[in-house]
Amino acid sequence: MTGRFITFEGGEGAGKSTQIERLQRRLSGLDFKVIATREPGGSPQAEKIRSFILGGEAKHMGPFAEALLFTAARIDHIDTVIIPALANGVHVLCDRFADSTKVYQGISGQVSRSLIESLEQVALKSLRPDMTFILDLPAEIGLSRAGERQAGKGERADRFEQEDIAFHRALREGFLAIAKEAPDRCVVIDATQDPDDVERAIWTALQNRLPDFAGTRVSHVA
Template structure:
């Protein structure tokens, strides 16, 4: 049986990494195999492209060139990491996927939707998430959280964190628009609350959308 493909989307500082780690722990406690990955990245070649993009080297080339680089990274990520895991019955939790390209380079980068459609069709070759969690919160809250995280780790801003507030506000609206356009796949989660509350909302949604993942692999055991 193929694994399930679940993606997490949202603006900067939305808490995707925290919630992915929590969901991974809960699923593994129930006996489900889980692979955590990210975009851009997730395979050796894709990680090289990630470093190039986040360092800002692709920005002077414009949003379409960035979108092409994300697509190249995504193809390698799918071929080397995501698809083999899914075929093996492993559930994949991915920090960002194709929706981020639509939001960052599409809606915010002013690339025509039809062009994004064509690029996505070639890149994904039919592979799409079973469920996408969009962690939503005001842009200024997310940027403040991201700044606190960087301070703790001693890191500088990356290519996208360095954009102004209006960019991040339009990014939030782009993600909400994507959720509205694909309600069967996407679930918007209020991320402007405690990590425990966000985790509970994600788990409740998973129970509704993919109930088999919230049950133990050994059916004779009690369900958590």
């Protein structure tokens, strides 16, 4: 039996990492085999590309060059991590995937849809997420959360977090547009809620959408 590929998308500060960690812990506690990964990154080579992009080294090259770099990282990530895990029956939880390229470089960066789709076809081949959670919240709230997180860790804003509010508002609209285009795959979750409520909403949706998890019951937040 192959594993399920579940992706998490959304703007900055939406809480994707927190919810992935919670879902991984819950699934592991129910004896499911599961790994968590991220994009850009997730494999040694892809992590090098991640550092280059988020450090702002590629910004002067423009959105299309960034899309090419994301695609190169994605190919390595898919080939070395995602596909082997799924083939071994391991469920994969991924913090961002191809939808982020569509939104960040396609919609906000104005790279043509046809070019983005061509890159996606090359990188993904037949791979598609079984389910995508889009954690939605106003851009202002997300950026405030991201700033608080950075301050707590002593980190600097990355290449995309530094963009203006109009860019981040466009990201939100882009993710919501993707959800409307692919309602069978995407579930929009109100990320302004308390993290426990977001977790419950994710778990309920997962059980309703994917039969692998339908036999397990929501009892309490792990």
